[in-house]
Amino acid sequence: MGLVLDKAPYILESFPGGSYVVTSMDWVINWSRKSSLWPLSFGLACCAIEWMADVGSRNDFDRFGVFPRPTPRQADLIFISGTLTKKMASRVRRLYEQMAEPRYVISMGSCSNTGGPFYDSYSVVKGVDKVLPVDVYIAGCPPRPEAVLLSILKLQEKIMTETISHKK
Amino acid sequence: MTKIFKYTWAILKGMGITLKYFFIKPVTVQYPKEKIKISPRWRGTLKQLKNEKGEEACDGCRICEKICPVNCISMEVYKDEKKNRRFTSSYTVNFGRCMFCGLCVEACPKKCLVHTTDFEFCTYERESLILTKDKILR
């Protein structure tokens, strides 16, 4: 987070009524964050096709301000859409590290939740949370495109509870 | 010069097709407000049925547990001597691992395990993907 957002709550909260300002700031910041979630256009396996169906005409997740970006530098949301293999794990970690903060991860489908159908395979990571911190899990193999839209709504709810305040 | 004309014409023709769709009904479904009709055969989360007496119909034959390709169903069975049949004391399905293949439902001899059309299953924690008997028996 930027220097202003880091320091402002400290200074503001020391004034009387400052926490009110912080809460209002929270709302504005969270609202702008949740309304322009830009995911990385990145797919791993089967779920990526359902994810593409979300970009497509029927579901069209542009309605939520979700607009796929081709590079991690411009993205703040990554869908792990499919089986994460051990060969790919370090690459996904690197993509995640290249993304600007605040960044969110949605784990899509059984494979990335726990390994799914490949739970006893020698080359599959058993759940993407071994590599990345996950915000929302979607069950399904693959989940319907509507479920992906729901996960974005859930993530937006979660973002609205965030605060820049240092008082917990 | 003819080339420029050719290219422009091709683009205009494509634009014409796109413009046509401006006047027809949009295909986009406004998801949270309206939902498309999902087929009753949709393989969503699992549900256990009750029998006519209101108790669970499952008699703990363990076939679904055995046939599951990913071992996501686990159950514990006890025998009720009074009613002379078996009951499950716990029935857990790990939907984080389930591949929704429908083999368990197909194999169920009492036809008491069915799919629901529920697909909206998102959680914040991985543990919440595991459903216990109180959620499955409905």
Next chain:
Amino acid sequence: MTDQEILAKIAEKFPAVVESKPAAGTLPAYSLTVEAPAASIAEVCAWLKSGGLKFDYLASLSGVDLKDKLQVVYHLYSLEMKHKLVLKVNLDRAVPELPSVSSVWQAANWHEREAYDMFGIKFTGHPYLERILTAEGFEGYPLLKDFIAKPDQYD
């Protein structure tokens, strides 16, 4: 060409290549299956392609672990003459080595790399015999029957 004619033609040129009989208690083979010695597989394949039989299409090349030995199975097809052949090569489990056929059919290139990756079968004369599918630093050959996966930080 019928199976018998193909077999006669092969036997005329390479007496060491014999028809493979399925083991006792197993179903008969669905298409003509022959067995060839490992050392001369490259010459046999080169002749099968350019000789009168014209097997120009390598449909599949698979390794098989038969517990006491390893096997490489070639599924050949002739686009021109429309006949098929299954070619089997038995290998010693301790030293699984045989000549590469990637100079005969280019398609064998990746198939052989896959067989090397999965079974550890070494194809001598292959232009670039490296692991193809498994992760960097992977140990062992996963499709061998005695392979045991070692859990790591991702399990």
Next chain:
Amino acid sequence: MTETLKNTGFEEMTLNMGPQHPSTHGVLHLLLKMDGEVITEARPDIGYLHRGMEKLAEKRTWGANIALSDRWDYIASMSNNFAAVLGPEKLMNIAVPKRAEYIRIIMAELNRIASHLIFFGTYGIDIGAFTPFFYAFREREMILDLYESVCGARLTYNYFRIGGVSADLPEEFVPGVKAFIKYFRPKLKEYDTLLSTNPIFMDRTVGVGAISKEEAVDWALSGPNIRASGISFDIRKEDPYSVYSEFDFNIPTGKNGDCWDRYMVRMNEMSESARIIEQALEKLEPGDIMAKVAKVIRPPAGEIYTHVEAPKGELGVYCISDGSTMPYRYKVRGPSFVNLAILQKMLRGLKIADVVAVLGSIDIVLGEVDR
């Protein structure tokens, strides 16, 4: 390296394309050695989606393997189901009921249309046209709705069973398919206006990445890729499985084997598939959908190589049974795996901008390449 480049002291550059790249169709890693803009050497690095399917197949029952087969080529799962059931059926000598056979063919051909639609959409994006994507996905959703009404899944169907299919068609399916085909035919013409005959698109694809007949056979290409080079090789005609021999359809072929030919073969195949579906719908009669098969499937010991014409090409399964409930060996010959291998040869000498055009035109699915 050219002489001029050597004298300036500059060296060849190695360029990594992927695993995350917007147009590598998944997690493909391409190592390119560049001399300026020209590729001198290309090496595809695969395995980023290697899930160990063949090993897992040895731990799953024959029935469960059909569910696993959905995940090979996840765009055309019905064809995978088809390949997965043919082997055990032949080993056990099961006669599949006629109705089930026709249902299978309707499903497989609908899936071919769906798969080629994805190709059409993503190839447009690769070349720089975004609109076809939306149109292709709109039509594809209709096919998926039909599938959903039959087997309850949109992508991983798990519909075929050893000896038949898992569920009979619902009432609304046959009229639905008829309506879809009626709706779809004119759309193909629309696609031609949008993309196929667009001079900008043709400039990018005609004459790019040509594969000669000899090369295509030597690298054992299959499906639309070999047909674009002028070889009429189609498993449905060469080695008819199921009841394909009863149908009347053409095999579209190309002439030069360049990107545009590969694209056009697929576009023409869609209308041929629609023809097959129409014929199959006419032949569809009420009847059984499952043969009499034991609950626990134990094919007798033996081995067989069966193949089907998947949308990407020849999908072969070499299965060995030892008489138990699980396969002893289950080798999958994925068409994408074989088709991708030629990339190292094709890319040599091309410009970097053509890489995406060539890669897109081969139409690979990484799930099948790496398995």
